[in-house]
Amino acid sequence: MQYMSHRTEPPEVKNRITGPVITFSREKGCPANEIAEKLIHRLHDEKKNSKWKWVSTEIVKESAKRLHMSAENVNHVIYSENKGFIRDLILSFGQHYNESDEMVKKTLQDLILKSAANGNVILVGLGGVGICHDIEKSLHIKFHAPHKHRVKEVMKRENMNEHDAREYIDETDENRKLLIDYYHGLKVHGNELFDASFNTSTLTQDWIIEAILSLMKSRKLL
Secondary structure, eight states: OHHHHTSSOOHHHHHTOOOOEEEEEEOTTSOHHHHHHHHHHHHHHHOTTOOOEEESHHHHHHHHHHHTOOHHHHHHHHTSOOOTHHHHHHHHTTSOOOOOHHHHHHHHHHHHHHHHHHOSEEEESTTHHHHHTTOSSEEEEEEEOOHHHHHHHHHHHHTOOHHHHHHHHHHHHHHHHHHHHHHHTSOOOTTTTOSEEEETTTSOHHHHHHHHHHHHHHTTOO
């Protein structure tokens, strides 16, 4: 019950965070990390003393450190549906582990909100749109592409056959959606949480970056 009572930050905490913060969400097989890194370089070109940065796996590693878990097990918890006691038992083998799924996700949420509070940050994945959606100065981007295109990308990047790549994509997409639903507090259908969505199979990364910069300027995030 204590874990459940702290599942999400009270609304007033988010209301005190002004950002600016950008969240990137993506379907499996779309290049969010590459776009984030290139966008940071463009932001630095626009303003030499720019303090913008992008974060993703660093938050998972910090969560793992705080919880005395491996980053692999933290990922396993946050990107799969809560299985309660049975999964806690499985995860306990081979390492010190005494935290529930709720506490793992709460720790991740706290670190994401801390990054958002510092401002000038691009959050890649980790259910960030569900956590940061109501922050005043925020912009939420999704990257999508046709399933067939993403299968080819995953086959190439992960050295998988077509069957395994399809299963991997479907499972990953579903787990990412579940994490956003968990943090946002309701089931999300379609793209209503996002301010813009870009098809990475038809648009170049440079075009996408210029479009995001334009959106940032129009939303006064720069």
